[in-house]
Amino acid sequence: PTSPGGGVGGSAPATAARVLTYSVTFPAAGTYDLYARIRVGANGPNDDSFFYANGFGSKSPTTGTDWTQANNLYNIGYTASADIVAGAGSAATGVWKWLNISQYSFGSAALVTFTVPAGALTQTFQLGAREDGLDFDKFVFGRHGYYFSVANLDAGQQGSATPPTVFVPTGPPLATGKPKYLGCAYSTAQAPNFGAYWNAVTPENGGKWGSVQPTNATTFNWGDLDAAYAQAKPATGAQSIFRMHTLIWGAQQPTWVKSLSSADQLAAIKAWMAAVAARYPSIDYIDVVNEPINTPPTGFTTISVPGTPAGTADPNGGGYINALGGTGTTGYDWIITSFQLARQYFPNARLMINEYSVENSATRAATYATIINLLKARNLLDGVGIQGHAFSTAGIPAATITANVATVAAPGVPLYVTEYDSDGPGDADQLAEYQRVFPLFWQNPSVQGVTLWGYRVGHWRTAQGRRLDVVAQPRHGRALGGVGVYQVGALGG
Template sequence: MRISLSTLAVVLAASTPLHAQNTAYVIEAESGVLGSNMVTSSEGDVSWVEISTSAAGTAPGSADNVVTLTPSFSQAGEYDLYARLYVGPETYSDDSFFYANAFGSPAVDDEAQWVTMNQIAAAMGYTEDDQLIADGGQATTEAWKWVRLQTEEAALTYTVPDNVLTQTFQFAGREDGLRIDKFAFGPHGYSFTVNQIENGLPGTEGVPEEYQPEGPPIASAKSKFLGSAYADSQAKNFTYYWNQVVPENAGKWGSVEGTRDTMNWADLDEAYNLAQENGFPFRMHVLVWGPQQPGWISSLDPSDQLAELQEWFDAVAERYPDLDYLEVVNEPLHAAPDGTSDRADYIDALGGIGDSGHDWILTAFRMARDTFPASVKLMINEYGVVGSNSNTTAYLDIIGDLQAENLIDVIGIQCHAFETRGSVDTMQANLDRLAESGLPIMVTEMDIDGTTGDDSDTVQLADYQRVFPVFWEHPDVIGITLWGWRIGLWRTDEEAFLVDEYGYERPALQWLREYVQSSEDWYGYDVWNNWVQTDDWLGKIYVGYAPWIWAGDNWIWMPNPDESETGAWGYISK
């Protein structure tokens, strides 16, 4: 899905061709004065600048990392900033740089004067001539793409006064592998396509108005949550739609401790605090996995690896004492930390496969049970389960061994688009098999694709209507988490997003709201976090996945010995 020139004519209030002075001013990155750590390279007819040795932090730190440009404008005014960038093959290790948030020469160590542009490997930016360069985008890595630069709150504007048409603009490298070709300053209040910027054509007056949802979250007052993965690209208007939070990448060990003993909690803090401030359940993703682990862990001997794993567990438990759900192991059937396929290799530190075939999983869960408070529900997570009888069997084998030691509280199933294209009957049957374990089930990473054709909305809507009710209506499913919902989610190319570049809801999202909000809850009473407040029954009643037992003609509460809330259990007449 993209905004083209023809679509723009409908979206904008005024879309008439402008005079030549309303073109963007384009300046080549390599035309400036380069610090000693900044180098130029070329391929074909494209030349670019990149940093030779990666830096870090939230400001350049040294003039060696800075490039100084001196654009000369033909007219005064306010300008928006665009950049043509290329993210290299290392993706999220090749995708950040700094740029000054105003004209001039800011102090290299003052983060208040610099913007850290990161996560450029995610879907953002535009490559096709007729694409409007907006805040989102669908281009990812290893392609030259135009990106509209912005802060988290709003796009920056750069002021050119009447008497100083030549300005100083600085940018700086941060990660090697990010190629910076050129910058463009477009007159504020005008929109530009790729073709208009690259060929010096006038922009189009007006900026498309963004949709502002009203909230509350779709599943508020429901006994099940409907949440989403959280990341910078998914943050805008999050709380208007979703009432559960899980960090997309920020909670992975490699994101937090990429450098040994140097912890980067900022993005994970943001997701956790969002949940805490809004009363949403929070799921920590993830302690143990094969991919996206620290690069240094595999070179240690097993005893040191185990010590580092315990340090990682301890650090998470100390910093986030109020976790609701904790993924201890992710994708044990497909992505163990065994050193294959570029995965981390520390499986032996956890006991290897052992007699059970999965001793390493049992060890990880024992460590988690010992480390985290009893209130934290421990989970396992896997993909390819509900569509496969054999994978369900293998998964249940692991789950059974965990249950034997009381090490697991919730079963996680991912349900990405490529997993749910098969028979609904098969998915239903395997859900029932998982439920026979007696454990609640959480759908942890759902997304449903559209298509790159004109019928994308229709295709996505039909698949949501086919797939989503299977899970939402299952009595043992306690909630569903979408793996992103805005452009920038990992399946942007497959058009799995639920709103367009300007936040307008696609038909699947409109249906999803109506469907979820029309679903019935317990006896017509609203439910919040598994508790219902009644005026004429028993007062405060727990109505979660357990321990209510249907006894043929009534519900019986089977109290947890640790439960002490008076008036919370008893007899409810059907």
């Protein structure tokens, strides 16, 4: 339904039929937080929002200022009995989970608490429908400033006024003293306690050209990349490995580059490399070309996805492959040119290529090996990246992964697993997948280091149940503890 200021996707429920009204009698005056036990349907982010009144009393179903939207609930929430329920969490879709709505803000909206005055303990409270795949079980008003666990809320018990003990890891990083590094993607969401676990840093999105120069050739947004570099190379204290990700790619590129002439595109590429080299003099590794097989910078999609067939124009797709020489005589001249430029601008860094789904495809692994050999013959390649994402390893037999990694390793260039993750709907599922897949990479003598693509809420696989990020509790999260035990104890090197 639609109405002024309302409707699905609008700012209010739209009609009175889409509003639930409750009369709530409180035990005492005070300020309260709103908690909800919800279950998000199979459509995930299309099933995960509702409206709630931003104060007590009857509200207009068509007045947006009467309502606050709770949205993007599909990948947050709490399910474990001992979890303290706040405005985050990592529970996925299809499970009943608790959330402190008063501590959760969608779109930077103001946080809403509810004040009950003395002499007016009975109040009217309203909820409004937005998307039709979200189930409600319970709503609870809990004293603001108190801490409620899942068990407290399930049982209708009072919370605690004492803050919970928060586990703070002290390090050292898991791979300390080992011949291989164990790193992680870095972003604001991944930053807390980063150095206690990881001894290699890769900017998750901050080092992509489209992140640094999204609007024009003269404006630079270095903030996220500076933060990642500072994590690895602080002015004082221990230094760790910094992997720059990435110079050349067919996604997340500046839209303004695509419309330039080939000559101007090449000039822009050189300026981009020169700017990175000048600002970050101690880069250890660089993903010079990312996803040359699956996502070359043609300006068009290469791999079909639902709703976007291969060959669809992509404004973020670079469109500069011909400026680098196109396919040329080798079939991959543009890659060779990219590495020649990188060797010029970054003479002291180790130059890498990076690709996904080579571990599950013999054909793609063979193509990758061809590219590797072309670069190796020209002394342009120092490392080969295999991303190691869950969508490439889940359900793939260990023998298949091992055989394809061997194909990629055959040219004799060191391998690095650059974006590892394993999913799972629960801790035990994810732990089992880590135990199955992680050793295939870590124990391989050709693999010199592994980087996880995030470990906390906010990483790109949060919605798929990557529960490795549950590190606020003393148990760390079962999968993270499993990696730690495996890394330090079972490998021995």
